[in-house]
Amino acid sequence: MHRVAASGVAGSANQVIELLTGEVVANAVVHGPEHGRVRVAVRIDHRGVRVAVTDESPARPQVQHPAPTAVSGRGMALVEALSRTWGVDEHGDEGKTVWFLVDPEAD
Template sequence: MTAQQAQQAVTVSVFTHRLPATRRGANLARRLAVGQLGDWGIGPAAPLCDTVALIVAELAANAVLHGRVPGRDFELRLTYEHESAHVCVEVSDTHPGRPEPSTSRAGDAFADGGRGLHLVAALAHRWGVSERNGPGKTVWAQTGPMRERR
């Protein structure tokens, strides 16, 4: 048996959807993600589903609140690696600004915001910001180690 024959096939599923950069679009992103996970066999009671739903909600809300460019949509992309049961969430918008976790409001328990990326960092195995084709950026988070990001 050769080394190439010994390698296992890796099944990866991908879901991509463009959404309006509105509060309704952010809410729809979370609902679509949960529905897609269900299609992949990850039910709404699964901890992975909860984690992905929270990450999508935070990243989509940031795209709508901080990354919105009038007349432009944002994009949700989910990549599910079946073998490891890990999901990569990517949210792309057309705003050039880079997100950074707030340091000033993170400790303020009564602040209305400023904790979203701290929540993403706590839930995800890792997260970051990447360049994208066209204007803007992609903010991504992985629920666990994946072999390779696109």
């Protein structure tokens, strides 16, 4: 996320982008194929910061609302709550790209 900070995005927006990126990458690693590749792309433009994480699993992420005592399952709920928008681009048997957009000015 050095590229995001270098572009001038700081404070809580930078922290949100870092948190959400970590959640989506963790999902790709945990739920993707054992030896699959994970790629992260970042685009910064007038619409905001868009992070896209591509993995080789065709399984779509699910927004869950686990019990307060559950130790996992909150990642996509965080993405849904803290990003301006998010989505999934499916690539058939080759996997998918999960992306989110954060407005660095929305503090």
